[in-house]
Amino acid sequence: MPFVPHTDADVRAMLDAIGVASIDDLFDEIPETLRIQQLDHVPEGLSEMDVARVMHARASEDGQPLNFIGAGAYEHHIPAAVWEITTRGEFYSAYTPYQAEASQGTLQLLYEFQTMMASLTGMEVANASLYDGGSSLAESILMAVRANRKSKSKRILLPRTVHPHYRQTITALVGNQGIQIEELDYDAETGCFDATSLPDEPGDIAALVIPYPNFFGRIEDVNTLTDWAHAHGALVIGVVNPLALALLVPPGEWGETGADIVCGEGQPLGIPLSSGGPYYGLMTCKQVFVRQMPGRIVGRTVDLDGKPGYSLTLQAREQHIRRSKATSNICTNQGLMVTASTIHMALLGAEGLRRVALACHQNTRKLLSMLTQIEGVEAVYASGNAFHEAVIRLQAPVDDVLRALAADNVIGGYSLQQHYPEMENCLLICATEMRSEADMQAYADKLARIMEMRRTPAQTAQPKTA
Amino acid sequence: MSNIPDNLKYSKSHEWVSVDGDTAKIGISDHAQDLLGDLVFIELPEVGDGVTAAQECAVVESVKAASDVYSPVSGEVVAINEAVVDSPEIVNQDPYGNGWLYSVKLSDSSELDALLSADDYSGVANEDH
Numbered sequence A: 001m002p003f004v005p006h007t008d009a010d011v012r013a014m015l016d017a018i019g020v021a022s023i024d025d026l027f028d029e030i031p032e033t034l035r036i037q038q039l040d041h042v043p044e045g046l047s048e049m050d051v052a053r054v055m056h057a058r059a060s061e062d063g064q065p066l067n068f069i070g071a072g073a074y075e076h077h078i079p080a081a082v083w084e085i086t087t088r089g090e091f092y093s094a095y096t097p098y099q100a101e102a103s104q105g106t107l108q109l110l111y112e113f114q115t116m117m118a119s120l121t122g123m124e125v126a127n128a129s130l131y132d133g134g135s136s137l138a139e140s141i142l143m144a145v146r147a148n149r150k151s152k153s154k155r156i157l158l159p160r161t162v163h164p165h166y167r168q169t170i171t172a173l174v175g176n177q178g179i180q181i182e183e184l185d186y187d188a189e190t191g192c193f194d195a196t197s198l199p200d201e202p203g204d205i206a207a208l209v210i211p212y213p214n215f216f217g218r219i220e221d222v223n224t225l226t227d228w229a230h231a232h233g234a235l236v237i238g239v240v241n242p243l244a245l246a247l248l249v250p251p252g253e254w255g256e257t258g259a260d261i262v263c264g265e266g267q268p269l270g271i272p273l274s275s276g277g278p279y280y281g282l283m284t285c286k287q288v289f290v291r292q293m294p295g296r297i298v299g300r301t302v303d304l305d306g307k308p309g310y311s312l313t314l315q316a317r318e319q320h321i322r323r324s325k326a327t328s329n330i331c332t333n334q335g336l337m338v339t340a341s342t343i344h345m346a347l348l349g350a351e352g353l354r355r356v357a358l359a360c361h362q363n364t365r366k367l368l369s370m371l372t373q374i375e376g377v378e379a380v381y382a383s384g385n386a387f388h389e390a391v392i393r394l395q396a397p398v399d400d401v402l403r404a405l406a407a408d409n410v411i412g413g414y415s416l417q418q419h420y421p422e423m424e425n426c427l428l429i430c431a432t433e434m435r436s437e438a439d440m441q442a443y444a445d446k447l448a449r450i451m452e453m454r455r456t457p458a459q460t461a462q463p464k465t466a
Numbered sequence B: 001m002s003n004i005p006d007n008l009k010y011s012k013s014h015e016w017v018s019v020d021g022d023t024a025k026i027g028i029s030d031h032a033q034d035l036l037g038d039l040v041f042i043e044l045p046e047v048g049d050g051v052t053a054a055q056e057c058a059v060v061e062s063v064k065a066a067s068d069v070y071s072p073v074s075g076e077v078v079a080i081n082e083a084v085v086d087s088p089e090i091v092n093q094d095p096y097g098n099g100w101l102y103s104v105k106l107s108d109s110s111e112l113d114a115l116l117s118a119d120d121y122s123g124v125a126n127e128d129h
Helices: A008-018 A023-027 A048-062 A080-086 A104-121 A133-147 A164-174 A222-231 A287-292 A319-325 A335-371 A398-407 A437-460 B030-036 B082-086 B089-093 B109-114 B118-127
Strands: A155-159 A180-184 A207-212 A235-240 A261-265 A281-285 A297-302 A308-313 A377-379 A390-394 A426-429 B015-020 B023-028 B039-043 B056-062 B066-070 B075-080 B102-106
Touching: A080 A335, A104 A281, A104 A297, A104 A308, A104 A335, A133 A155, A133 A164, A133 A207, A133 A235, A133 A261, A133 A281, A133 A287, A164 A180, A207 A222, A222 A235, A281 A287, A319 B066, A335 A390, A335 A426, A335 A437, A398 A426, A398 A437, B015 B109, B039 B089, B082 B089, B102 B109
Parallel strands: A155 A180, A155 A207, A207 A235, A235 A261
Antiparallel strands: A261 A281, A297 A308, A377 A390, A390 A426, B015 B023, B023 B102, B039 B056, B056 B066, B075 B102
16 A cells, blocks of 8 residues: 655645644644744754765664673574565564454464463463563553452552563553552562561552562572462562573462463564664463453464354454553563564474573583672672672772773673662673683683783872882 | 333443432443353442442453443442352343342432433333344
8 A cells, every 4th residue: 555645735625624724833832832843953854875874874873792691681593584584574573463264364363472471481372462561561560459359458569679661651551550569679688579588467469479580590589489478468479580490490489379470472483683782572371360460462262164264263352442440551462573483482382482491501610600700890690599690899999890802802791780789880791692611711811911901000000018 | 022121220331220218229221241251250339439420330251251240320339149149140140130240328319310211221222132
């Protein structure tokens, strides 16, 4: 379908029909002071050739740095076939199609995706995805408040070890809905919530959030936390890295009866790193809560001839029917990302995912042991379990060190003190399966040199003793 | 023409009330179940919950839509009909009998005066057509 813009005559005719003199008059309720008269900083247009030249120049500025940063978005190998298939014309749309049932291929893919997510998380049902990890957690909190009919409070316990950006998203999305977010501090020794400090009489709680692994890469005591929450009438929301679930006990098996809602960021499963996304959020839950789950759900059925077919199901609480009373009004799914993810998981298989997860875990351990041999670098957590991230403390200003590493083509990690003031000069590091032994050695060598250089001038600056 | 028993009181939002002393039993009208179509899920308040007249207190979900049930009267929920939770189709089959939803201990019986008679409600139900 060609795009045909309105002609001046079309515009005039429409304005005349509604009795308005000019298009500007349609905006006259916006105060003059808020209206931009002229866009001073928008340059003249460029030819396609000139644009290509500018883009190449900008792209090369990024270089090809060695990346040791994780912190919620991870660099993984994506087989070439994934995006080759995803971008075929038949799949290439960001949305669930209107007249969804006319696109059986897309619906079947979403159904397979749901099956994979339910299986990875150990839960009974999954939706067709949400916007991203942070919004999936905010939606899970809203869902838990709706679903927990025993709890009369809207009180949510949220560990500080949940991704800081997710916590900001929660404040933005649920902050004005009467929901009381209570942050739980972590134990400085373990980087986890101290399950032995759980109160016997916590009062009425709607839900407890458990990050898995947590922002520091640590594995919380999920069984104790889950059973404690259930014993006090609270639902359990697991916010997970789905790749980690290829190795770890799935949330459906936490404690006596498992988590109730599971959400998380789907990016590690076939989505390339990109600042600002698009990524996607995953969400699964126990069957009893399916009617409170936001978003689209694809079901499998049979047609009149008994042949299998797929359809959108459980739509009665969606926004096109319930309007303002829908389970959610910001629950768009990420069809294209999910398509890539489903193909990615299908290509790797359960065993492939497990091997990727294991390689990440082993690489990060190796990196941690290499880096902590450097003078002035120490591991923050001496014991306990972790997935594929670790925290180190530098005896040097972390921002200076990161800048020096970046100048040497290494992205050294994520500085934690911006979100955790108590973690001065601490760095969250990650080595996925993409990092070779040589990559890690290069990082260690460069960091050793930088730390050494920082020590030397400091020593020469010391006043000489007589 | 839907069935509208004379012995019940009705709300404009299509709930019925059957009063026995200071307790009232509540359900949705035959007309309401007919408009909704086959019910597939029902969410009731819990025993002990307080409900307020004209406020939503339950949800009836059909394949077409999930609709709120507005309590026609205020009070404390003293019983709920577990049978319809397990088999929502009972509400379609017998909306005034086995398809009742919950009963409350009335906190303000004067609210009953504001409800509609069968005659008045039949006018409301007809407007929908």
